[in-house]
Amino acid sequence: MKAWVLMASLGAVLLGASVARADEPQWIRKDEAAALKAAAESGKLVLVDIWADWCTWCTRLDEKVFTTPEFAEAAKDFVLLKIDSDANKGYLEKTGQRGLPTTAFLTPDGKVYFARAGYMWTPAYVAMMKLVNETWKTGGDAGELAAKTQKLDEDNMEPEVKAMMEEGERRRAEAERRQAEAAAKAEELVKATGLDYTKGDSGNLVLTVNGVELSIACLAAEAQTLLSVAHSWPMPEGDPTDIAKTILGSNANVVIGTFGMARANEVSLHEQVVADGLNADTTKALLDAVAAVANAYTPGETLARQDPGTGDLAPIKALLTEAGFASTDADGGLTVNAGNTDIKVTAGITTFALYVDLGLKTDDEKVAPLVPSLAAISGVIGSAKILAAEDGSLGLAFVGPTAGLDSAAMKYYVDNLPRVRTGVSRWVQQQSGQK
Numbered sequence: 001m002k003a004w005v006l007m008a009s010l011g012a013v014l015l016g017a018s019v020a021r022a023d024e025p026q027w028i029r030k031d032e033a034a035a036l037k038a039a040a041e042s043g044k045l046v047l048v049d050i051w052a053d054w055c056t057w058c059t060r061l062d063e064k065v066f067t068t069p070e071f072a073e074a075a076k077d078f079v080l081l082k083i084d085s086d087a088n089k090g091y092l093e094k095t096g097q098r099g100l101p102t103t104a105f106l107t108p109d110g111k112v113y114f115a116r117a118g119y120m121w122t123p124a125y126v127a128m129m130k131l132v133n134e135t136w137k138t139g140g141d142a143g144e145l146a147a148k149t150q151k152l153d154e155d156n157m158e159p160e161v162k163a164m165m166e167e168g169e170r171r172r173a174e175a176e177r178r179q180a181e182a183a184a185k186a187e188e189l190v191k192a193t194g195l196d197y198t199k200g201d202s203g204n205l206v207l208t209v210n211g212v213e214l215s216i217a218c219l220a221a222e223a224q225t226l227l228s229v230a231h232s233w234p235m236p237e238g239d240p241t242d243i244a245k246t247i248l249g250s251n252a253n254v255v256i257g258t259f260g261m262a263r264a265n266e267v268s269l270h271e272q273v274v275a276d277g278l279n280a281d282t283t284k285a286l287l288d289a290v291a292a293v294a295n296a297y298t299p300g301e302t303l304a305r306q307d308p309g310t311g312d313l314a315p316i317k318a319l320l321t322e323a324g325f326a327s328t329d330a331d332g333g334l335t336v337n338a339g340n341t342d343i344k345v346t347a348g349i350t351t352f353a354l355y356v357d358l359g360l361k362t363d364d365e366k367v368a369p370l371v372p373s374l375a376a377i378s379g380v381i382g383s384a385k386i387l388a389a390e391d392g393s394l395g396l397a398f399v400g401p402t403a404g405l406d407s408a409a410m411k412y413y414v415d416n417l418p419r420v421r422t423g424v425s426r427w428v429q430q431q432s433g434q435k
Contacts, residue, residue, distance in 0.1 A: 023072065025071065026080065027080045027081065028081045030088070031081075032046075032081060032110075035079050035080075036106065036108060036109075039107075040108040044079050045113060046106040046107075047080050047105055048082075048105070048106060049080070049082050049101060050097075050100065050101060053086070058100055060119055061119055061120075061125075064122065065120070070122055070126045071122060074129045077133050078129065085100060095112050097117040099117035099118060102118075103125075105132050113136055114132050116145075120149075120153050121161065123156040124149075124152045124153045124155070124156035124157070127156065128149045128153075131145065131149065131152070179220045182275075185225055185275055186205060186217055187205060189218075189227065190283065192283065193283055193287070195287075197216070200215060203217070204217040205217065209288060210291040212291040214229055214231055214287060214294075215231070216228065219272070224408075224412050226274060226275060227272065227283070228272045229270070229272075229286060229287060229290045230268055230270045231268070231290065232266045232269070233266065233267045234265065234266065234267075234299070235261070235266055235267055236267070238300060240372045241368060243300060243375075244261070245362050245371055247260065247375045248362070248387060249302045249388045250297060251378060251388070252387040252388055252390075252395075253305045254293050255289070255351050255399065256286075256293065256351060256399060257270065257293045257294075258378055258384075258385035259297070260375055261375050267299045269293060269297065271286070271290050273286060273400045273404075274404070277405065278403075279404070281403075282404045285403065310332070310347070310348070310349075311351070311352070312347060313333065313347050316334065316345060316410075317334060319406065322410075323407040323411035325338060332346065333346040338417070339418030340418070341417070342356070343418070344356070351400065351402060352399070352402050353398065354398045354417050355387075355395055355396070355397040356395060357394075358386075358394045358396055358428075360394040361394065370431055374386050374428075377424065381424075384396055384417065385397050385398075396417065396420060398413045
């Protein structure tokens, strides 16, 4: 008897579950032809959810909107279709949208009646469904739907999303303010040198130093304002991997400046240093140093090694201590541990360097194909440069002038080097399939 009651109870549970599933919206997966056939037979629009598994807002739409009874009720007036944008290349483009998630409404003959990219909260999303359906059925103007659905979204925004957007707007405004201050700082420093300059299209300053055209800008980084100095050449002909190894090898041979692949058709020389503490003399010295490296470099050839000489480590050690880092003497320099990473610190006559080994070699069969990308990364990761030693081992370094260096700038460099190293290492592991 007990067994029979248990089975009956289980049957009731299963029956209830099947009834609940029948009430849920029924999505057609991938098969647009089947969805259009169903739409033609029922006289309904097809609502297409275009998504990707990496899209967090797509997941939010699935979990917070498509599971609600309000959506389930409104969905009865549509044929529902889900399209994975990664598995269906080009599908998103035909809707005229670029972002994910995108909701598209198709007429039974397969034409896109209306499409909108972005997440919407349940009240706004359901209102959009009803508005689009009513407009289509009554022959209304579909051209007005974009403005009307935007108003629905603004008037019915999820509180958490609204707070996120307001915070994003606040950060954007703050970033613009800081970048404007940084641009003014760059012009102030360059103007103080007495050198003639013009303004480039992107707000950068363009000037010529010792026959080398340099592009100057200040960047508002996370904790510091960085002065950026760059020069570029056309990419030399040859094997991209060999060219990239030469570029990385050149980085290992210069005291200041980072060679990289700025774009597919260019080799760049790029240097960034903390702007705070720079003055007319130190800025001019920095520009002269970058110009000197540019004049000594022929694209496709590795520079002769430039020995910076041995500088005084005592001021560097004092700055490390002031910044809160303990250092020990080691192999002609200092060793500092930050972020569970041993960093070697050395001093030239006018420069200092922080260096960590990446544990990678250019001749590793998994690393070699990535060398051109590493050369490109080397030119865009701020003051960090990727180096290739003569034996092919890869390292990461911050190199900069000691003039104007203070404990705040030193802390910035030491704190960030392990983070950049971790980012580069993870990227290599992901791209090469290493675990």
